[in-house]
Amino acid sequence: MSGVKMTPELVAEHGLTGDEYNTVLSIMGREPNITELGIFSVMWSEHCSYKSSRFWLKTLPTTGPQVIQGPGENAGVVDIGEGQAAVFKIESHNHPSYIEPYQGAATGVGGILRDVFTMGARPIANLNALRFGDPGNAKTRHLVDGVVAGIGGYGNCIGVPTVAGEVNFHPAYNGNCLVNAMTVGLADSDNIFYSKASGIGNPVVYVGSKTGRDGIHGATMASAEFSDQTEEKRPTVQVGDPFTEKLLLEACLELMSTDAIVSIQDMGAAGLTSSSVEMADKGGVGIRLDLDKVPMREEGMTPYELMLSESQERMLMVLKPGREDEARAIFEKWELDFAVIGEVTTSGNLELFWYGETVGDIPVKPLVEASPMYERPWEPTPAQAEIDPDSLPDAGKMTNCLKDILSSPDMCSRRWIWEQYDHLIRGETLQIPGGDAAVVRIPETSKALATTVDCTPRYCLADPEQGGRQAVAECWRNMVATGAKPLALTNNMNFGNPERPKIMGQFVGAIKGMAAAAKTLDFPVVSGNVSLYNETEGKAILPTPVIGGVGLLKDHTKMATLAFKAEDETILLLGESKGWVGQSIFLREIHGREEGAPPPVDLEAEARNGALVLDLIDKGLVTACHDLSDGGLAVGLAEMAMAGNIGATVAEQSDETPAHAFFFGEDQARYVVTSTQADAVIHLAEQAGVPVQVIGRTGGEALTLTPEDTISLELLRHAHEDWLPAYMSGEEAAEQ
Amino acid sequence: MRAAVIVFPGTNREKDIAEALERASGKKAQFVWHGDSDLPDVDLIVVPGGFSYGDYLRCGAMAGNSPVMRAVKQKADAGVRVLGVCNGFQILTETGLLPGVLMRNAQLKFICKKATLTVQNSDSDFSSAYSEGQRVVFPVAHNEGNYFADDATLDRLEGEDRVVFRYADADGTVNKAGNINGSQRNIAGILNEKRNVLGMMPHPENATDPAQGGTDGLGLFKSLAEVLQ
Numbered sequence: 001m002s003g004v005k006m007t008p009e010l011v012a013e014h015g016l017t018g019d020e021y022n023t024v025l026s027i028m029g030r031e032p033n034i035t036e037l038g039i040f041s042v043m044w045s046e047h048c049s050y051k052s053s054r055f056w057l058k059t060l061p062t063t064g065p066q067v068i069q070g071p072g073e074n075a076g077v078v079d080i081g082e083g084q085a086a087v088f089k090i091e092s093h094n095h096p097s098y099i100e101p102y103q104g105a106a107t108g109v110g111g112i113l114r115d116v117f118t119m120g121a122r123p124i125a126n127l128n129a130l131r132f133g134d135p136g137n138a139k140t141r142h143l144v145d146g147v148v149a150g151i152g153g154y155g156n157c158i159g160v161p162t163v164a165g166e167v168n169f170h171p172a173y174n175g176n177c178l179v180n181a182m183t184v185g186l187a188d189s190d191n192i193f194y195s196k197a198s199g200i201g202n203p204v205v206y207v208g209s210k211t212g213r214d215g216i217h218g219a220t221m222a223s224a225e226f227s228d229q230t231e232e233k234r235p236t237v238q239v240g241d242p243f244t245e246k247l248l249l250e251a252c253l254e255l256m257s258t259d260a261i262v263s264i265q266d267m268g269a270a271g272l273t274s275s276s277v278e279m280a281d282k283g284g285v286g287i288r289l290d291l292d293k294v295p296m297r298e299e300g301m302t303p304y305e306l307m308l309s310e311s312q313e314r315m316l317m318v319l320k321p322g323r324e325d326e327a328r329a330i331f332e333k334w335e336l337d338f339a340v341i342g343e344v345t346t347s348g349n350l351e352l353f354w355y356g357e358t359v360g361d362i363p364v365k366p367l368v369e370a371s372p373m374y375e376r377p378w379e380p381t382p383a384q385a386e387i388d389p390d391s392l393p394d395a396g397k398m399t400n401c402l403k404d405i406l407s408s409p410d411m412c413s414r415r416w417i418w419e420q421y422d423h424l425i426r427g428e429t430l431q432i433p434g435g436d437a438a439v440v441r442i443p444e445t446s447k448a449l450a451t452t453v454d455c456t457p458r459y460c461l462a463d464p465e466q467g468g469r470q471a472v473a474e475c476w477r478n479m480v481a482t483g484a485k486p487l488a489l490t491n492n493m494n495f496g497n498p499e500r501p502k503i504m505g506q507f508v509g510a511i512k513g514m515a516a517a518a519k520t521l522d523f524p525v526v527s528g529n530v531s532l533y534n535e536t537e538g539k540a541i542l543p544t545p546v547i548g549g550v551g552l553l554k555d556h557t558k559m560a561t562l563a564f565k566a567e568d569e570t571i572l573l574l575g576e577s578k579g580w581v582g583q584s585i586f587l588r589e590i591h592g593r594e595e596g597a598p599p600p601v602d603l604e605a606e607a608r609n610g611a612l613v614l615d616l617i618d619k620g621l622v623t624a625c626h627d628l629s630d631g632g633l634a635v636g637l638a639e640m641a642m643a644g645n646i647g648a649t650v651a652e653q654s655d656e657t658p659a660h661a662f663f664f665g666e667d668q669a670r671y672v673v674t675s676t677q678a679d680a681v682i683h684l685a686e687q688a689g690v691p692v693q694v695i696g697r698t699g700g701e702a703l704t705l706t707p708e709d710t711i712s713l714e715l716l717r718h719a720h721e722d723w724l725p726a727y728m729s730g731e732e733a734a735e736q
Numbered sequence: 737m738r739a740a741v742i743v744f745p746g747t748n749r750e751k752d753i754a755e756a757l758e759r760a761s762g763k764k765a766q767f768v769w770h771g772d773s774d775l776p777d778v779d780l781i782v783v784p785g786g787f788s789y790g791d792y793l794r795c796g797a798m799a800g801n802s803p804v805m806r807a808v809k810q811k812a813d814a815g816v817r818v819l820g821v822c823n824g825f826q827i828l829t830e831t832g833l834l835p836g837v838l839m840r841n842a843q844l845k846f847i848c849k850k851a852t853l854t855v856q857n858s859d860s861d862f863s864s865a866y867s868e869g870q871r872v873v874f875p876v877a878h879n880e881g882n883y884f885a886d887d888a889t890l891d892r893l894e895g896e897d898r899v900v901f902r903y904a905d906a907d908g909t910v911n912k913a914g915n916i917n918g919s920q921r922n923i924a925g926i927l928n929e930k931r932n933v934l935g936m937m938p939h940p941e942n943a944t945d946p947a948q949g950g951t952d953g954l955g956l957f958k959s960l961a962e963v964l965q
Binding site: 157158244247418420425426441556 | 745746748749751752755756771785786787789790791792845846847848849875877879939941942944945947948
């Protein structure tokens with residue numbers, strides 16, 4: 001192993017700077033060998049060390065009475081009552097998905113599922129947040145097709161329903177698509193598993209698939225910009241096997257129902273390296289690994305390759321002494337590899353052996369603690385001017401605008417996507433994709449969890465801080481609209497190259513906005529992931545801090561949905577409407593302008609309005625509820641009408657706002673509800689200090705926005721449903 | 737009703753089926769691991785949905801040739817009712833208990849949605865709770881549900897009244913528009929010659945609880961509970 005000579009080129013190839021390498025030398029007190037260099041390389045990669053983001057991530061609120069486990073473990077854990085916990089996290093697989101969309105997306109789903117079941121939770125819902133380039137870009141259709149098939153291929157096979165998601169198209173993602181996958185799991189709160197190794201002499205056990213040469217240096221790849229040579233990186237993408245993961249899931253849960261496990265960690269990015277280092281570091285112990293005992297898929301693998309492989313569907317665990325046979329029997333029943341490959345030691349070092357010979361010896365504590373942390377220079381994003389709605393030219397008939405917006409790539413129905421995902425398996429899906437949030441029931445209880453992923457990248461580009469606030473607020477609002485009390489969030493920070501102060505400024509702004517919103521809304525961050533360097537040839541993506549949330553409905557029979565339920569019900573608008581058109585979908589799709597300041601987010605108003613909506617739903621005073629976001633009131637009403645197959649007539653408008661701003665403005669903290677007891681709704685709203693306005697009634701087979709401006713539900717539905725299938729079948733090649 | 741649910745590595749809808757059986761009969765089903773050599777003494781065997789052995793070969797091909805399926809075949813020959821849903825249907829065709837094959841969906845995509853079916857015949861232990869021609873909505877979730885058999889086999893299936901469910905449009909009319917996966921003659925579920933084995937692609941088990949948005953599937957399990965007491 002000592003045969004490879006350390007050169008500055010080799011160090012650079014491993015993504016380490018000169019300064020970082022000097023730190024390696026001082027930690028080791030000697031030159032590292034190639035295996036050790038590889039370990040430092042992946043552990044100190046952006047992906048594993050969060051070196052550019054850690055300083056700022058620490059400013060996020062992470063605590064609350066509902067939080068059982070915040071950031072730092074495989075996933076966050078929140079209390080959902082009756083001795084149960086929700087376990088969840090979101091993670092990106094952006095770079096692999098761009099290179100090899102099917103496998104990149106599939107292994108993204110596999111990785112996040114493992115993060116959740118590693119903690120002792122059975123996965124009950126998958127979500128995904130996707131961003132693709134301009135529909136007219138040559139690669140976009142291929143990426144959409146592959147990513148969707150990969151997500152479906154993995155989730156459908158393993159048998160976890162994919163219940164919610166979001167998709168945007170924008171030229172800024174032409175060279176970097178985003179694939180963020182989230183899993184929500186259910187566990188008993190007294191049976192959560194952690195990664196902290198303990199018990200000197202306890203066996204370290206490897207289970208799951210064999211190790212191959214796939215994915216070597218995936219974490220390092222995920223920490224660099226793309227260039228035109230990116231295609232050559234295809235071999236660094238892992239290949240997923242959902243069948244094996246299903247077996248691993250069942251075998252792990254079976255073993256977890258005994259008390260044989262001390263600690264467990266999945267082998268995700270940086271495989272055996274990061275799992276063993278994290279377990280040892282958390283426990284303040286050493287770990288000895290006999291690498292020749294690792295189950296191998298190929299002959300002739302080296303210690304370097306074994307430590308850096310990102311082969312999928314593998315776990316590392318520490319067992320209680322003497323429980324190996326019991327554990328082995330379970331894994332063999334599920335036809336999975338099981339090997340004792342090492343033990344917990346007092347050394348405090350990661351000691352690696354190859355047929356008895358030392359091939360690596362690194363002190364764990366400095367490896368982790370000396371990992372670089374940069375407070376990178378940043379520039380605040382300049383504020384954009386507000387746009388006066390009166391300054392816009394006449395946009396013609398409202399219903400024509402509505403039709404154009406509903407058939408635009410960002411606003412059209414995602415049915416073509418979610419019908420490829422099994423969203424019904426397990427039989428607990430109470431709200432399928434297409435609503436504000438998905439809702440899944442907790443078996444054998446009256447409870448259900450609401451869950452959603454949200455981000456509005458165009459807001460974040462214009463004003464990262466307001467955009468960060470808005471992403472958190474919209475996620476929170478989407479769960480409130482189902483009647484669920486939001487509990488906690490997980491975040492996926494997708495940004496460009498943090499070494500550029502403008503990009504770092506976007507990151508810092510978004511964090512500040514998210515922190516403020518999470519604090520005011522009592523919606524702490526319990527897990528997350530950072531994906532930087534989403535750039536190709538110097539062009540960055542839109543800043544995309546995706547927020548995934550989980551909320552609790554104590555009584556699922558009270559759940560609200562967005563569909564109009566009956567004719568002749570009163571439609572009420574809750575929250576203040578100023579007609580904010582800056583950065584709106586209306587401004588972009590109808591006027592062709594991506595401009596202006598995004599809508600400000602008044603967090604006190606969000607909290608107040610949301611509390612009222614939860615109260616109204618709990619009291620059974622509303623028959624339908626929908627939050628307003630992209631496309632504003634007109635789009636919200638159209639979605640409610642299409643879902644319920646019942647029309648509506650708007651009778652009242654604002655006196656102060658021009659009609660197009662009233663219908664398409666994207667003011668925040670707003671909901672539309674329907675009710676048969678409008679007086680009671682108005683009374684409670686006034687008591688709570690929430691602006692309320694009766695705007696019309698349900699009924700008929702058309703949506704009437706102004707007395708002379710009507711559109712049939714059938715036309716709306718065509719506008720909404722037709723674009724994506726047509727685009728994917730190649731019928732609309734170069735539009736947009 | 738004493739029911740056994742077979743679990744292969746990769747089976748994933750066993751929970752859904754077991755709950756549906758319990759909702760209809762009030763009795764708990766028994767899970768049988770594929771490696772268990774003896775089948776318990778039951779009057780209904782269910783082969784549920786999923787991806788047995790990963791379905792990396794032709795769907796259901798490996799499970800169809802497994803020892804446990806040979807035992808299921810013997811039980812079926814002895815008159816025990818057997819229900820195969822989705823991957824279970826694929827496995828029953830691979831085992832030879834039912835004719836035909838399930839090919840890849842015509843549109844080459846996995847499809848998960850609520851599908852409208854018509855009950856083609858209510859003269860079976862699986863469908864007696866329905867009326868003939870009744871329109872029902874069951875979810876589908878499959879990539880290979882495109883039923884194919886040669887014309888002679890199809891004629892025979894129809895001649896012997898062995899087609900139990902067909903795909904239909906939203907109004908319940910059996911036509912091309914309602915044929916979600918390209919199946920020959922819109923076939924969604926068929927019986928064997930002795931009428932004690934039913935294979936079907938849609939998932940009646942996911943339509944057995946009002947919270948699932950419909951209870952049309954309950955009739956199938958109630959039919960079985962009725963005849964098997």
